[in-house]
Each structure stands twice: as structure tokens, then as C-alpha cells.
Amino acid sequence: MAKYCIECGRSLDSDWNVCPDCGTPIYKGTSDDLIKNSMFQTIPYYQQNVPIEQGKRPIEIINEYMWVLYLIAGIMGLLAILAPAGVYQITYFGVVIESWNMWIYGYNVLYDYMGGYLTFWTDMPIPFYLSIATTLIILIIGISIIISALRLRKMETRTSGFILGCGIFLILTALAYITIFHVYTLLYSGNSIWNLLTPGFGLVGQFISGLLIIIGHIIIRKSHY
Numbered sequence: 152m153a154k155y156c157i158e159c160g161r162s163l164d165s166d167w168n169v170c171p172d173c174g175t176p177i178y179k180g181t182s183d184d185l186i187k188n189s190m191f192q193t194i195p196y197y198q199q200n201v202p203i204e205q206g207k208r209p210i211e212i213i214n215e216y217m218w219v220l221y222l223i224a225g226i227m228g229l230l231a232i233l234a235p236a237g238v239y240q241i242t243y244f245g246v247v248i249e250s251w252n253m254w255i256y257g258y259n260v261l262y263d264y265m266g267g268y269l270t271f272w273t274d275m276p277i278p279f280y281l282s283i284a285t286t287l288i289i290l291i292i293g294i295s296i297i298i299s300a301l302r303l304r305k306m307e308t309r310t311s312g313f314i315l316g317c318g319i320f321l322i323l324t325a326l327a328y329i330t331i332f333h334v335y336t337l338l339y340s341g342n343s344i345w346n347l348l349t350p351g352f353g354l355v356g357q358f359i360s361g362l363l364i365i366i367g368h369i370i371i372r373k374s375h376y
Contacts, residue, residue, distance in 0.1 A: 156170040156175055217367050217370060217371055218300045218303040218304040219300075220363055220364075220366075220367045221296060221300035221303065221311070221364060221367055222296075222297060222300040223363065224296060224359075224360040224363040224364045224367075225294075225300060225360070226293075226297065227360045228289060228296065228321055228356060228357055228361075229290065229293035229297075231289075231352055231353050231354075231355075231356025231357055231360070232286060232289055233353075234351055234352035234353040234356060235252035235253060235254055235260075235352065235353050236253050236328065236351055236354050237251075237344070237345070237348030237349065237350060237351055237353075237354075238252055238253075238348060238349050238350075238351045239251040239347055239348050240349075251348070253273075254353065257272055257273040257278065257279045257282035257283065258270065258272060258273075259271050259272070259273065275335075275339070277335055278332060278335060281328065281331055281332070285324055285325075285327070285328050289324060289357065292317045292320055292321055292324070293321075293360075295313075296317045296318070296360075299314045299317070300314065311368050311371050314364055314367075314368070315368040318360065318362075318365055318368075319361060319364075319365070321357045321358075321360050321361040321364075322357065322358055324357060325354045325358055325361075328354065329345065329350065329354065332344050332345070333345055
């Protein structure tokens, strides 16, 4: 049966004392000693010419720290709730005269150019309840992503499938918010609210978080092949 150097894997002749490639001494002793302390090993045919130990591929190293990307995505999704979902601005020579921020949970702030502001709640029941519902959903999803990312770091779980589902749900929640508000205001007033407002970071942040998670999942899947 062929013998191979344990360091470089070269095939060895029985009368050699040193591996000619790497200089590793070849231990010669009894069969029991060889089992315990041999400096060469017997390699089955299907394993021949396969390196004994391979370094990690760069993508595998990235995979080990992918939990950081998930953690950032989860935190971003939560912090985005504090940003406006929709913004209306009137500018004059690049200076903001007035802006209307419709917060994702139905809280509004009206600013004027003098520095004053007025706060009020959305007085339409359906948009108000929708805002509350989407906020709770995003809170639950964001917290779940953070917990799952920390578990992935501790290797308590080896799958990112659940996190991927959370990321997709963030995107769907933001899309539902935009769509329902569009349809409701179109039926209620004949004009979509998004013709007046520009989606703010309260919504855009959910798309960014979801895309970060999808990218991370693709990288993890790629590292398994």
C-alpha cells in the first residue's frame, strides 16, 4: 500500500528516510507505533492528490463575519422608524421654506422657514391604524434580525434562511405601506399622496435593510459551493 508524506502528500518509497520535497523525517517503527506516531500516512485511492489541509477561501472568511452585516441591517431597520416616511418640501433658491414629515407611525411635523413647527396626528383612521401596524411589524422584524445575527455569531444557528425571510418581509411591509396609502388617498381625494410626498428614509431604510440581508444570504450560499 502506498505511503505518503504527512506534510506535503508526496508518495514515498519504503527505503527513504526523509521526504525529498519538504525534508520531513520519515518515522520507521512497529505497526503500532506507526498508528500512533507515524510521520507518513496511507491515503485511500479516492483521496490521492488531494491536499491534506486547505486554507479558507476568502469568501468563507467573509461568511464568518456576515453576522455583522445582518446586525447592521437590523439596527438600520429599527432606526429608520424614527425617520420620516414621507417628506414634502418647498425650496427657494436651495433653501427649505417648508417641509412636511409624515412619520411611519402616523405622527406628523410641519416646519416653517421661521424655525417654528407644528405636530399633529393623522386624523384619518385607516392610515393611522396602518401606520401603527407597520411600525409594530418592523419593530418585531428588526429585533428578530438582531437576535438571529447574534446567534449566528455564536454559531447557535448555521442557517440564514430565517434572516432572509425577515429581510424580504421588511421590503414587503414598506411596499404595502406605499401601496395602501396610494390606493386609499387616491380613492379618498382623487389624488395619490405620493404625488405630494417623497418617500423618506423611514421607508427607504427598510428597502436598504432588506437588500443588505439578501446580499448577505447570497454570499453565504455561494460560500457553500
